[in-house]
Amino acid sequence: MAGENPATTTEYIQHHLTNLVYGNHPENGWSFAHGAQEASEMGFMAIHVDSMAWSIGLGILFCWLFRTAAKRATTGVPTGLLNFVELIVEFIDGAVKDSFHGRNKMVAPLALTIFVWIFLMNFMDLLPVDLIPELLLLTGVSYQKIVPSTDPNITLGMALGVFVLMLFYSIKIKGTGFISELTMHPFNHWGFIPINLFMETVGLLAKPFSLGLRLFGNMYAGEMIFILIATTFAAGAGAGLIGGGLHAQLFGEETNALFWLVIFILVCSVCGLNLKGKISTGKTVLLCIVFMAIGGGLTALGGGLMQWGWAVFHILVITLQAFIFMVLTVVYLSMAHEEH
């Protein structure tokens, strides 16, 4: 059923957890994988197109946003975007100064990139789980995971990048001291060198792996819960942040996404009008509820509320995970700079 709309709950979940893979299949050659089976047959010579595209796209968004702010940077009164960017920059600067005591011009920008980029990647989790995959399905793209940080390749890729930096600076700053650190700790005797080496190597390797897998695990679990709520309350599709789930029984599968997009836009525009002061808050809530009720019935509304609740909680998780990744990176690099 590759490329088709999933029928059962299991298929639905599996569909949601499958990347869009382009790789070298032993039989088909270089092509897009049709389903998880083919994707795993491709082995290492494959690339997750969706993860890479979203990750690069969000990275570019980060660069563009901050570059725009940097161009506008003045010593006068900061406004709008610059204010926001400076808030983040100052926050990162403080965090880096707190935990990094060496002298390295690279650590602070690195921390900023990590924090904002991972936050943006995590933020994709808050978009309704079905919104973009369903829309892309209409254009013929069969698989789509829009949260890059639920892909271990992405998180481990960043962790490995950090690992390379750790090794580089350890060797650059400490030189042979790094080797003695690996061999003469924790037992300072030549007879213990093999044991020390083993323990220190495990400790060293554990850092990037824990870094990458922690982020991956948290985001994967969060995404999973969004998917589970969507399957429980409105099998077929769901809208996370604002609306309820899709109601597959009421409409044909193909119309679902468009239908929900309309509801989503209606709710968004009502909220927007409220924010502009055109209609009262009471009316806004009423209209939103009416739209959602029309959209999916009470079941779907329940699903929508749960999606919404989890999304609110998840805002904490995504920020925290981005922050943890950043702080640990800084700490690891700080350790690489310190002589023992």
Next chain:
Amino acid sequence: MNINLTLFGQMVTFAFFVWFCMKFVWPIIIEAMEERQKKIADGLDAADRALRDLELAQNKATDQMKEAKQEAAGIIDQANKRANQIIDEAKVQAVAEGDRLKAAAEADIEQEINRAKEELRAKVAGLALAGAEKVLEASIDEKSNRALVDKLAAQL
């Protein structure tokens, strides 16, 4: 969960974005922020200084005001003293003038009285002369003499 080329793709992307941030974003923003920080600190310093200057100026103004007040009080005192003096002098003058006028008036009155007395005396003499004439004319008639003298006396 396939580990594949995406891993390296992400590593390369990561390196690129970190480089971009390091070169085109971070230094510019941090520099601007630090400069602004300095500017604000300078501004606050200047404000502090201005405040201190203001305090000094106020103190000075208060001092000057006090001095001026003292001076004014001195001047008023002097003026009051002078006024009292003038009033006293005026009083003395007034009393002297009054005495002088009184004396003149008294002298006038005296003169007037004397003149009246002179006139009266002249008139009495005339009358006495007239009376005597009449007495001499009717000396026979005691009775009429008597009446004439009475008449004279009544005229006095």
